Amino acid sequence: MKPTKLFYLAVLILPWLTVPxxxxNALKRHLPAAIFICTFTKIIDTFGEKKRWWRFYKGIPPxxxxxxxxxxxxxVMSLWILKMTYGKFVLYIISNAILHLLFNLLGLKLVDWCKIFTLEKLKKPQYFCINCSRALLLYGFQYIYDHNKK
Incomplete structure (x- = not known):
């Protein structure tokens, strides 16, 4: 499968169709945490690419x-997971661990095949740990955001 501009646009747009x-209320409550974790992820992505942990394929320039x-x-998945599990920390951790494990087992092959990214120096267990750490950071940000809002 050769990726096209249409494919990348679909990856971007289709998840947003679930947001309504x-x-x-859930969107207003969890959007700051989702934006924070995506910004943090971009920083990690840039750092990891410089360290050659992974490699991203070209999308649509720039x-x-x-x-x-x-x-x-x-x-969008960050929004959904917070909506469904926030306030139930054990459920949040278990849900995220299962999602990240499935992504490690199946999703990494898919994103490489779809020409999104591929792991280079980083091993799957290390990538799993990075994802679980980001999940904890997402929950922590939402927790602090909610408590500062009160």
Whole structure:
């Protein structure tokens, strides 16, 4: 499969079609945390690419393929996972661990095949740990955001 501009646009746009089902209150409540974690992820992406942990394929200039993945499925999934599990920390951890494990087992092959990114120096268990750390950071940000808002 040769990636096209249409594919990258679909990766970006299709997840956003689910956002109206989140509800206005959930969107307003969790959007700052989702934006924070996507910004943090971009920083990690840049650092990891310089360290050759992974390599991103070209997307639609001036963006690489990971920008489309980060602003599409990753941001929207962050909103959904917070909506469904926030306030239930054990459920949040278990849900994220399962999602990240599935991504490690199946998703990494898919994103390489779809020409989004591929791991280079980083091993799958290390990538799993990075993802779990980001999940903790996302929850922590939302927790602090909620408590500062009160």
């Amino acid at each position: 089902f989140l509800g206005k 963006f690489d393929s990971m920008n489309f993945f980060n602003l599409g499925p990753y941001l």
